[in-house]
C-alpha cells in the first residue's frame with residue numbers, strides 16, 4: 001500500500017480538508033505515478049455538494065490528473081518510469097460490452113467506474129480522485145501526455161478538453177460551420193480553442209462581458225453578452241451547432257431559437273434540474289437537442305495528440321491545496337480564468 005496525501009470533503013457541502021489514505025499495491029497491469037497537477041472541474045463541486053444526488057464520503061475529488069510515472073507492474077508495456085501520464089473521469093469499465101469494444105468506455109453498458117464518488121471496480125475500496133499526490137491506474141485507462149505541452153496547463157484537458165473535443169468531432173466542426181459556445185468557463189474556453197483550430201466560426205454566448213477580450217484571443221469571432229435579454233433576436237437561425245457548458249439552471253428557449261434548420265444544441269453542462277423546452281421551437285427547423293459526456297480512451301489520446309500538434313492547452317490559475325475552498329467559491333461565481341489547477345506538491 002502507498003501512503004497518499006490529499007484533500008477530501010468529509011460530508012456533503014463541507015469544506016475540503018487535508019486527508020491521508022492508502023493507494024492499492026501495484027498489480028501487473030498497473031502504473032503508479034506521482035501526481036503533478038490536478039484540475040478543479042465544476043463537476044467536483046456539484047458532487048462534493050451533492051447537487052447530483054447522494055454522494056459517497058469521504059470524497060477526494062479530482063478527475064483532471066497529470067503526473068510522472070514512478071513505478072510499473074510486470075505486464076505494463078504502454079508506459080515506462082519517467083513518462084508523462086494523464087488520467088481523466090473514469091478509471092475502469094467492463095471492457096467487453098458493445099460500447100467498451102468501440103472505445104466508448106464513458107458509455108459502458110455496465111456503467112463506467114468513476115475516478116471518485118464510487119468504489120473501485122469489483123471492490124469495496126472507495127475510489128479516491130486526483131486532489132492527492134500519488135495515483136495507481138490500470139495502464140489501459142491512462143493516456144500519454146505530449147512532451148511539448150506545459151503539464152499544469154494540460155491537466156484540464158483530461159476532462160474539460162475531451163468533453164468539448166468529442167462533440168465537436170462528432171457533429172463535424174469544420175470550415176463553413178457556425179458554432180456557438182454557451183459559457184466561457186473551464187469547458188467553454190476549451191471549446192472555443194478547439195472549434196477555432198478545426199476551422200469553424202465561433203461565437204461565445206456569455207453572461208460575463210468582462211471575458212470578451214479573452215474570448216477573441218482564444219479564437220472566437222464574436223462575443224455576445226446574454227445579459228442583454230434581446231441578444232438572440234440578432235441571431236435567429238444563425239448557428240449549426242451550440243455547445244451548452246453552462247453549470248447553472250437556465251432557460252434554453254432563446255438559445256434554441258438561434259439554431260439553423262437541422263441544427264443541434266448539445267447539452268454538456270449538468271446543473272442537476274431538468275430543462276423545459278417547447279415543442280414548437282424544436283419543430284420549427286427540425287432542430288435537435290442532444291447530450292454528450294466526456295470521451296473514451298482512444299479519443300482522449302487523439303485529443304491530447306491534437307493538442308500537441310496544434311499547441312493547445314488550457315488557461316490556468318495554479319493554486320496550492322489550501323486555496324481549494326476559495327477556488328470552489330470563485331468557480332461558482334464564474335470568476336476563474338479559466339481553470340484552477342492544484343499544484344500537487346502542496347498536499
Ligand code: NAP
Nearest residue numbers: 042183184185186187206207208246247248269270293294
Ligand atoms: P465553470 O468553469 O464553472 O464554467 C461554467 C460557465 O457557465 C461559467 O464560466 C459561466 O460562463 C456560465 N454560467 C455560470 N452560471 C451562469 C448563469 N447563472 N447564467 C448563465 N451562465 C452561467 O464549469 P465547467 O467546469 O466548465 O463545467 C460546466 C458544466 O459542465 C458543469 O455543470 C459540469 O458539471 C459539466 N460537465 C459536464 C461534462 C460532460 O461530460 N458532459 C464534463 C465535465 C463537466 P460565462 O461567465 O461566460 O457566462
Ligand code: ZN
Nearest residue numbers: 041043159160
Ligand atoms: Zn470534469
Ligand code: ZN
Nearest residue numbers: 094097100108
Ligand atoms: Zn462496458
